[in-house]
Amino acid sequence: MTSFAFHLDYTDPTSRARLGRFETPHGVVETPIFMPVGTRGTVKGIWPDELREMGAKMILANTYHLALRPGESVVKDLGGLHAFMNWQGPILTDSGGYQVFSLAELRQMDRDRVVFKSHVDGSMFDLTPARAVQIQEDLGAxxxxxxxxxxxxxxPAEKMQAAVDRTTRWAALCRDAQKRPDQALFGILQGGTDQAMRERSAEGLLPLDFPGYAIGGLSVGEAPADMYSTLDFTVPLLPEHKPRYLMGVGRPIDIIEAVLRGVDMFDCVMPTRNARNATAFTSHGLVKMRNLRYQRDTRPLDANCNCPTCQQFSRGYLRHLFQVEEMLGAQALTVHNLAYYQQVMRDLRAAIKSNSAQEFRLDHLARMTADP
Ligand SMILES: [Zn+2]
Structure with a gap:
């Protein structure tokens, strides 16, 4: 039914980390992969060819935001998301559920329908599982x-269980609503940090036989240690020969910890959002670009990075751009942060291949404590 196929190429004998690849109508993706987030049909501040050049293979776009503006029918009439944003590689769209529950003003939730007020202009929308699929079919990821x-x-436990059961019921309705055979529809596990809830979620979703499974409901305010222990008991519940996607995570160390636990796919706004807030991820830890100590610093942001920002600008100049609020500052840090994330994923894939993923994690942790 779907043109989507996942191949598990290698599993690290010293951890659960794995190398894989999947085929989509817009190209092959190697896993583990980090997907930059293009919330409103653009990865903020960066051109598609810059993303390609730094090695980004797949990006994410947000259904909720695009359904509100410009509306999925506009995107469809302009040729679908790939043509609309001139990104010819693979794209993933989320369902919109997370934003409906976090951004919008909820008005009513029935068994299988959510009525909400747009956070943009206050207009009323309603979302059902079938409608979420139809919007994503029009967007065309x-x-x-x-x-x-x-x-x-x-x-509380009863609310968590109700969310797990609703998510399972909605997943079946989404699967029944899917019409396009060229899109892979993934199921999403919920259940917070509770093992019994995650098991309940997996028991409901696995019989639906989705081509991939996401772990939702993490990176929503719990401590990192709780996220890791949740992955310890959740990832083994998932099929071995299907991709596993941890939604909305996270810092480079969180991604490394999750890969070691068997996760294949990631997305997060952190590299782009932090760039706009003058914070850089580097191979020696976080650099807060506005800090006075960088005023006369002639060094590149990250001596180990080959990105255009690190090749062309000093820390002193980057700090100046943020101090005077020039837009190039945010653009330059966005390029660097996304390039750094892609480099981490490349290095991590190479480490898995050479059975040294555990050493890679320890080396990353050791360097993060160094003075950047
Ligand atoms: Zn760089």
Whole structure:
């Protein structure tokens, strides 16, 4: 039914880390992969060819934002997301559920329908599992997601269970609503940090036989250690020969920890959002670009980075750009942060291949404590 196929190429004998690849109508993707986030049909501040040049293979776009503006029918009439944003590689769209529950003003939630008020102009929208699939079919991404309910990480047990059961029911409705055979529809596990809830979620979703599974409901305010221990018992619940996608995570160390636990796919706004807030991820830890100590610093942001920013600008100049609020500052840091994430993924894939993923993690941790 779908042109999507995942191949598991290698599993590290010293951890659960794996190398894989999947085929989409817009090209092959190697995993583990980090997907830059293009919330409103653009990865903020960066051109598609810059993304390609730094090695980004697949990007994410947000269904909720694009459904509100410009509307999925406009994107469809302009040729679908790939043509609309001139990104010819694979794209994943989320279901919109996370934003409906976090950004919009909820008005009503029935068994299988959410009515909400747009955070943009206050207009009323309603979302059903079938509608979430129809919007994503009009947008036209390669991988689309089931509508899910993501409760707060500290939600009481009965609310957590209701969200798990609703997410399972919605997943079946999404699968039944899917018409396009060229898109891979992934299911999303919920259940917070509770093992019994994650097991319940997997028991409901696995019989639906999705081509890939996402772990939702993490990186929503829980401690990193709780996220890692949740992955310890959640990842083994998932099929071995299907991609596993940890939604919305995270810092480079979180990605490394999750890869060691068997996760294949990631997305996060952190590299782009932090860039706009003058914070750089480097091979020696976080650099807060506005710090006075960089005022006369002639060094590149990261001596180990080959990105255009590190090849062309000093820390002193980058600091100046942020101090006077020039837009090039945010653009330059966006290029660097995304290039750094891609480099981490390349190095991590190479480490898995040479059975040294555990050493890679220790080396990363040791360097993060160094003075940048
Ligand atoms: Zn750089």
């Amino acid at each position: 390669d991988v689309i997601m089931c509508l899910d309910e993501c409760p707060p990480h500290d939600a």
